[in-house]
Amino acid sequence: xxxxxxxxxxxxxxxxxxxxxxxxxxxxxxxxxxxxxxxxxxxxxxxxxxxxxxxxxxxxxxxxxxxxxxxxxxxxxxxxxxxxxxxxxxxxxxxxxxxxxxxxxxxxxxxxxxxxxxxxxxxxxxxxxxxxxxxxxxxxxxxxxxxxxxxxxxxxxxxxxxxxxxxxxxxxxxxxxxxxxxxxxxxxxxxxxxxxxxxxxxxxxxxxxxxxxxxxxxxxxxxxxxxxxxxxxxxxxxxxxxxxxxxxxxxxxxxxxxxxxxxxxxxxxxxxxxxxxxxxxxxxxxxxxxxxxxxx
Amino acid sequence: xxxxxxxxxxxxxxxxxxxxxxxxxxxxxxxxxxxxxxxxxxxxxxxxxxxxxxxxxxxxxxxxxxxxxxxxxxxxxxxxxxxxxxxxxxxxxxxxxxxxxxxxxxxxxxxxxxxxxxxxxxxxxxxxxxxxxxxxxxxxxxxxxxxxxxxxxxxxxxxxxxxxxxxxxxxxxxxxxxxxxxxxxxxxxxxxxxxxxxxxxxxxxxxxxxxxxxxxxxxxxxxxxxxxxxxxxxxxxxxxxxxxxxxxxxxxxxxxxxxxxxxxxxxxxxxxxxxxxxxxxxxxxxxxxxxxxxxxxxxxxxxxxxxxxxxxxxxxxxxxxxxxxxxxxxxxxxxxxxxxxxxxxxxxxxxxxxx
Numbered sequence: 001x002x003x004x005x006x007x008x009x010x011x012x013x014x015x016x017x018x019x020x021x022x023x024x025x026x027x028x029x030x031x032x033x034x035x036x037x038x039x040x041x042x043x044x045x046x047x048x049x050x051x052x053x054x055x056x057x058x059x060x061x062x063x064x065x066x067x068x069x070x071x072x073x074x075x076x077x078x079x080x081x082x083x084x085x086x087x088x089x090x091x092x093x094x095x096x097x098x099x100x101x102x103x104x105x106x107x108x109x110x111x112x113x114x115x116x117x118x119x120x121x122x123x124x125x126x127x128x129x130x131x132x133x134x135x136x137x138x139x140x141x142x143x144x145x146x147x148x149x150x151x152x153x154x155x156x157x158x159x160x161x162x163x164x165x166x167x168x169x170x171x172x173x174x175x176x177x178x179x180x181x182x183x184x185x186x187x188x189x190x191x192x193x194x195x196x197x198x199x200x201x202x203x204x205x206x207x208x209x210x211x212x213x214x215x216x217x218x219x220x221x222x223x224x225x226x227x228x229x230x231x232x233x234x235x236x237x238x239x240x241x242x243x244x245x246x247x248x249x250x251x252x253x254x255x256x257x258x259x260x261x262x263x264x265x266x267x268x269x270x271x272x273x274x275x276x277x278x279x280x281x282x283x284x285x286x287x288x289x290x291x292x293x294x295x296x
Numbered sequence: 297x298x299x300x301x302x303x304x305x306x307x308x309x310x311x312x313x314x315x316x317x318x319x320x321x322x323x324x325x326x327x328x329x330x331x332x333x334x335x336x337x338x339x340x341x342x343x344x345x346x347x348x349x350x351x352x353x354x355x356x357x358x359x360x361x362x363x364x365x366x367x368x369x370x371x372x373x374x375x376x377x378x379x380x381x382x383x384x385x386x387x388x389x390x391x392x393x394x395x396x397x398x399x400x401x402x403x404x405x406x407x408x409x410x411x412x413x414x415x416x417x418x419x420x421x422x423x424x425x426x427x428x429x430x431x432x433x434x435x436x437x438x439x440x441x442x443x444x445x446x447x448x449x450x451x452x453x454x455x456x457x458x459x460x461x462x463x464x465x466x467x468x469x470x471x472x473x474x475x476x477x478x479x480x481x482x483x484x485x486x487x488x489x490x491x492x493x494x495x496x497x498x499x500x501x502x503x504x505x506x507x508x509x510x511x512x513x514x515x516x517x518x519x520x521x522x523x524x525x526x527x528x529x530x531x532x533x534x535x536x537x538x539x540x541x542x543x544x545x546x547x548x549x550x551x552x553x554x555x556x557x558x559x560x561x562x563x564x565x566x567x568x569x570x571x572x573x574x575x576x577x578x579x580x581x582x583x584x585x586x587x588x589x590x591x592x593x594x595x596x597x598x599x600x601x602x603x604x605x606x607x608x609x610x611x612x613x614x615x616x617x618x619x620x621x622x623x624x625x626x627x628x629x630x631x632x633x634x635x636x637x638x639x640x641x642x643x644x645x646x647x648x649x650x651x
Contacts, residue, residue, distance in 0.1 A: 188409040194366055195404070196424055196475065197397030210414040 028290040035286020038279035045276060049095040056089040060246040069262040079264040081255065087264065090246040091272050097247045098276065101162055101231045102224040108166030109227075110220055113173025114209070120174065121181025122204050128178070135171045143168040143230065144237065151239040158241045161234055165227045176219055180212035214291040218284050225280030232273050248273050310342030312380075313483055313515055314363070314400075319375035321362045328588040332358040334539040335375070337616070340483060340515050345506070347518045347530035347547070349562065351584050355539035356519045360485050364402055365392045380482075398428040401476035403505075405488040407468035411460035417471045418444070418456025424478040443474040446511070447504050466497035470504060480512045487519045502529060523566050527551060532623070535559050538585050538595035541616060545624035555619045555626040555634050557600045564642045578643055594629070601642075602630060 029035060048055060058064075064076075064084040072079045078087035120131035147164040154160045184190065185208060193203045228248075234240035235249025243250065248269040255265030321333040333355045340346045348356040361367050363377055363384065377384040379395060387395075396402075404410035412420060421443050422436030431439060437456065444452035447470040460468055469489065476484055486505065490498035506529065509516050518530060526533055526547060533550045535542040535558060543556040554560050561580035582599040585591055591598050597609040614627040628634070 188404050188406055189412045191366060192402070192404050192410045192472075192475075193412075195364055195396055195402035196427075197393045197395070198423070198427060199393065202427075207412055207415075211412070 025290045029286050032286040032289060034282050035289075038282030038286070041275060041279040042283065045095050045279075046099065048092050049099055052089075052092045052096060056086070056092050058086040058089045060090045060093040061085065061244045062089075069258060069265070071262070072264055078268045079262070081251075081265055082258065082262075085244075087251075087268050090251060091248070091268050094246040094248045094251065094269065094272065095276075097158065097241060097245060098228045098231060098273075101158060101165070102228045104162045105165035105169060105227045105231075106220055106224045108162065109169030109173060109223060110216070112167070113170030114177050114216060116170070117174035117177025118181055118204050118209060118212075121178035122185055122200075122208065124182075131174065131178070135174055138168060138171055141168070144234070144239075147234050147237075147239045156239060156242050158245070158247075161231055161240050164234070165230055169223055169227060173216065173219055173223070176215050177212055180215065181208055184208045184211050214288075217291065218288040221284035221287055222281055225277040225284075228273065228280075229277050310344070310515075312339055313342055314340040314517075315376075315378040316359075316363070317376050317378075319359070319362065319377060320373040321358060321367070322371045322373050323369060324371055325588075330587045331539050331590060332370070332587060333362060334590070336536070336539075336541055337375075338534055338541070338544060340517055342482065342515050343509075343513065344531040345509070345516045345518055345529050347520060347526045347533045348536060349520060349523065349526055349533060350536035350542075351521060353584050353587065354536040355587075356536050357487055358539075359536070360402070360487055360517065360519055364396055364400065364485065365389070394428075397424060397481070398479045399481050400483045400485065401479070401481040403469075403472050403476045403484060403486040403489050406492045407465060407472050408460075408492065410472055411468055413460055416457050416459055417463065421456075421471065421475045421478055424475055428479045439478065440474075443478050444471070446477075447471070447474045447508070448500075449474075465493050466501060469493060469497075469501050473501070473504060473508065477508055477512060477514075481514055483515050483517060484509065485517045485519070488521070489518070490525065491520075491522070498525070523562055535562070538590055539587055540595055541625075541627060542596070543624075543626040543628075544616075545621070545626075549620060549624045553620045553624070553635075554637075554639075555624070555631040556628045557602045557634070558596050560634070560637065560639065560642055561599070563639045576643060594627070602633070602637075604630070 053059075062085065064080060064086070066084070067076065067080045068084050069082050070076055070080045076086050076088065078091060081087055081090070116131050116134075120128040143164060146168060147161070150160050150164050154163075181204075190203060190208060193207045198207070231240060231247070232249030232252065235247045236253040238250075238253065240249060241247045243254070251269035252266055252273070255262070255269070258265050316339070317337045319333050319336045320331070323330040323332055336355070336359055338346070348359065350356045358367065358370070362370060362372070365384070365387075372385055379400070384392065384395070411417065415423075418437055418440040422431075422433075422440035425431045425439045426433070426436045441452045441456050444455055449455050449467055449470055455463075455467075460471070463471060469492075473489075484505075489505065490501055493501060502525065505516065508514075518525070520526060530547045532545065533547050534544045535550065535556065537558050542558045543550060543554075545553075545555075550559055551563065554563065558580075561578075564578040565580060567577055580599055581601075585595060585598070591610070593608070593610040593612055594600070594603070594614050597603040597605055600609065603609040608629045612629070614629050616625045616627050617631070618625050619631050
């Protein structure tokens with residue numbers, strides 16, 4: 001094949017190095033100090049969860065029979081609980097439980113929400129109506145009732161919490177993704193993709209979805225926080241993981257009788273929940289600003 | 297007929313690619329049926345540039361997108377579309393999809409919005425080859441670079457890894473062309489390919505389009521409202537009005553042996569470089585009709601300076617009929633009277649017609 005002479009002169013190539021979209025977003029994210037604080041906290045939390053055995057002196061279920069409800073000391077940094085377990089180890093190991101549930105349930109919600117939202121928004125019509133009525137049905141069921149129901153059938157465990165929060169967490173996501181698809185599918189590059197003979201699933205997930213990801217990433221980040229909070233609530237109500245699992249919500253629940261004499265039993269796991277959720281919200285905020293240049 | 301017959305180029309015609317016959321494509325809306333395409337027939341042969349001209353809403357884009365199967369809400373009320381002898385309208389979605397992109401490709405009006413902002417240009421071009429020819433990632437990337445070079449974008453290797461927003465308008469349109477021609481289609485449908493570009497870049501892009509056409513031995517269906525573009529590029533021209541055909545002929549026939557008042561209207565409203573300083577442009581009075589309530593008889597009669605109303609023009613819908621040569625057809629009851637009319641006579645207001 002012969003090659004056409006370039007008609008555009010070569011000087012038109014911009015001399016400045018082109019920044020990638022990701023690099024640009026990261027540059028904007030870094031400028032947001034609060035989001036960076038949140039990110040640093042999350043990084044620490046993940047490291048602590050991964051290397052829990054290295055930074056704790058005790059295992060989370062090990063009892064010290066000489067020390068019940070002891071306040072924080074050099075030996076037990078966060079004190080001990082009413083049966084002599086080290087609260088610091090339990091909070092650190094609890095991060096594993098919370099992160100595992102948070103990430104697994106959010107992943108599940110993401111998959112369901114993105115697929116259903118994409119299908120509803122892209123195809124429209126009767127499919128859209130069916131999906132949207134399905135979300136209405138799920139919105140009408142309080143997740144705590146569902147959690148109790150599932151816990152009574154499948155037993156109280158981490159996995160049943162993940163399932164409950166996964167199948168109740170996708171509603172908002174589906175609506176966000178559907179709304180994005182409704183507007184994006186009108187764009188010319190989608191029509192162009194059709195005109196070039198691409199299959200529908202390819203157009204949905206390779207061409208439209210990447211353009212709809214920005215709100216999904218933000219919502220997903222915040223959703224991890226909200227899942228962790230819900231998990232704590234379920235544990236507190238005794239429909240979540242069971243003792244001796246070091247779940248933060250469960251620890252708050254077990255310590256609630258000792259508010260007056262041993263408040264550290266509430267303070268440390270409760271604080272861990274608050275800080276983690278706060279960090280996730282801050283990061284989500286930062287991501288929203290970084291991914292949407294119009295806001296800054 | 298008194299005037300000499302202009303060679304219509306019939307003898308040079310290549311293989312018949314697309315054959316549209318009496319296509320009627322309607323949109324059903326709450327307000328009534330929009331007859332977007334109302335009885336349109338034409339053929340496109342390999343190697344030619346077939347231009348479709350008309351105002352906004354004349355049905356030229358809908359004709360193209362219907363052929364491509366890109367109008368999910370449209371109702372085909374009648375007619376047929378044959379692609380290399382196969383009935384496009386009766387095809388399954390899957391068969392149609394294989395033809396799109398592979399054998400018929402489309403170039404869109406606005407290169408700003410027709411490229412996906414989240415993928416690199418090279419990836420978007422290469423994707424065509426991956427889907428229609430089954431190339432792997434690496435081969436597709438090489439093909440993309442080859443195509444980018446072919447449409448005359450400098451530094452193709454570097455450009456392939458860039459995003460659409462890093463391209464200028466003209467380069468984006470070239471990238472669109474590269475994408476459309478990746479699988480060497482037999483027909484390129486270009487829907488106002490230069491409308492969104494500035495004038496100097498327009499000419500470059502059209503040059504690329506023509507050179508590519510010869511390179512891959514295809515045909516081009518050029519949809520435009522710009523008669524200047526048509527004059528320089530098209531072999532044959534179809535003028536559309538209100539979803540119907542007004543006139544078809546070679547470019548020379550349409551410009552110099554015009555036989556439809558609407559074509560005259562378009563020509564008279566076009567500025568000319570060789571016109572005098574005091575040359576006035578003559579607009580077509582009125583505005584295009586609603587496609588729900590198309591005027592009776594000839595759709596153009598309310599705006600036509602030659603119309604006999606009341607008379608045949610508002611009572612009888614004119615059929616397409618052959619005028620100056622085999623390939624020159626027009627839908628005007630009084631086409632013969634227009635033989636004495638010129639664009640100049642319309643501009644100077646002397647519009648008396650022949651017997």
